[in-house]
Amino acid sequence: MVKKRGNGQGYARKRGNTWTAVWTVGFEVLDGGKLRQAYKTKGGFRTKTEALQYASNPNGDSNGKAPNLYYYWQMWSxxxxxxxxxxxxxxxxxxxxxxxxxxxYPVDQLTIKQMQDAVNEKAPTFYPAKDIKTLLTTLLNFAVAEQWIQTNLAEFITLPELDEKEMEPFTEIELHRLWDAYGKGEAFVGFILLMIYSGMMPGELFLFKKSMVDWEACEIRGCGLKTKKRKETPIVFPEIIAPVLLELCQQSKSRVGNVLCMNRDNFYKEYHSTLQRVGVRDLPPYSCRHTTATALALGNIAPSVIQEVMRHTKFTTTQRYIHPDTAAAHEAINHLDKGKSQ
Known part of the structure; x- marks a missing residue:
């Protein structure tokens, strides 16, 4: 299968499960003086669109034409x-x-309005919009460095306001409702409870495998994200959440051992719909982790122990004098209960 593109911009050819970009690089003289176009190819593109984008401007500067964002994406990725x-x-x-x-679009044709409209349409909330702005800024920095553009216009993109609800923890009454819903068969609530009672980050759920659980020690090892501290420190969970975690593991049908068997978009969709369904405020997933820290603080747990449970890199002054061990972290996390009934 060949998908051609007009105006000599090259074309894309389907090969197996990927696409190959094909473009003209000149002419060669055959026997008898005849001319034949010479081509180059580059394979491995996931979609036809990506292959055509590359074929239209493979070198980033052919014929004096500015490269497009896809060219810089390929280089950066x-x-x-x-x-x-x-x-x-x-x-x-x-x-x-x-x-x-x-x-x-060639980078010298992109406008602030085009980028802002894309952010407004595709990312109406803060963090997805921030990811888009950061990505565009990163790619256009290359164009500035290569002098295709003078100013990185992505820096002028306005982000949506950060929802202040992101700093709120779930209340004790909401904890009770979550436990009640879980007991009535709302299986997905188990993931919400796991994040609340362990301090696990949403992104860590996507890396979490059954083999990472040490049931005897009540620890999860190997799915820590971002900082060296979180990667090296085990996630501790209380005995109260162990049966929930066991059920989540048993329900998983993943061939590679993942506990959570859904992609990122489906997870967030199910998370928010579940909260609404069980009568709990629609707080973002990170509020689960904030609930962990808040509950421990309200339980008069030493700041240094809270830091150990949360696997933070920055320490308070108190931590200079208190050196919690794993046992202290387990004792702290077990102070969380099922919340109070209404």
Missing amino acids: ENGLTKLGASKQTAYKIAKSKIETLFF
Whole structure:
């Protein structure tokens, strides 16, 4: 199968499960003096669109034409992107998919309005919009460095306001409602309870495998994200959440052992719909982790122990004098209860 593109911009050829970009690089003289076009190819593109984008401007500067965003995406994704954590890589790939239409334009033709309109349409909330702005800023920085543009216009994108609800923990009454819903068969609530009672980050759920659980020690090892502290420190969970965690593991049908068997978009959709369904405020997933820290603080747990449970890198002054061990972390996390009934 061959998909051609007009005006000599090259074409895309389907090969197996990927697409190959094909473009003209000149002419060669055959026997008898006849001319034949010479081609180059580059394979491995996930979609026809990506192959056509590359074929239209493979070198980034052919015929004096400015490269498009896809050219810089290819360059960055093979180098800088791979040095980021798995969750950040996923976030930027999602951001790219949301604004794919912008990748057709040469960088010197992109306007602030085009980029702002894309953000407004595809990312009405703060963090997805921030990922798009950061991605565009990163790619256009290359164009500035190569002098295709003088100013990085992505820096002028206005982000939606950060919802202040993100700093709120769930209340004790809401904890009771979550437990009640779980007891009545709302299986997904188990993931919400796991985040609340362990301090697990939403992104860590996507890396969490059954084999990471040490049931005897009540610890989860190997799915920590972002900081060295979180990667090296086990996630401790209280005995009260162990039966929930066991059921989540048993219900998983993943062939590779993942406990959560859904992609990022489906997870967030199910998370918010579940909260609404069980009568709990629609707080973001990070509020689960905030609930962990708040509950421990209200339980008069030493700040240094809270830091150990939360796996934070920054320490309070108190931590200079108190050196919690794993046992103290387990004792602290077990102070969380099922909340109070209304």
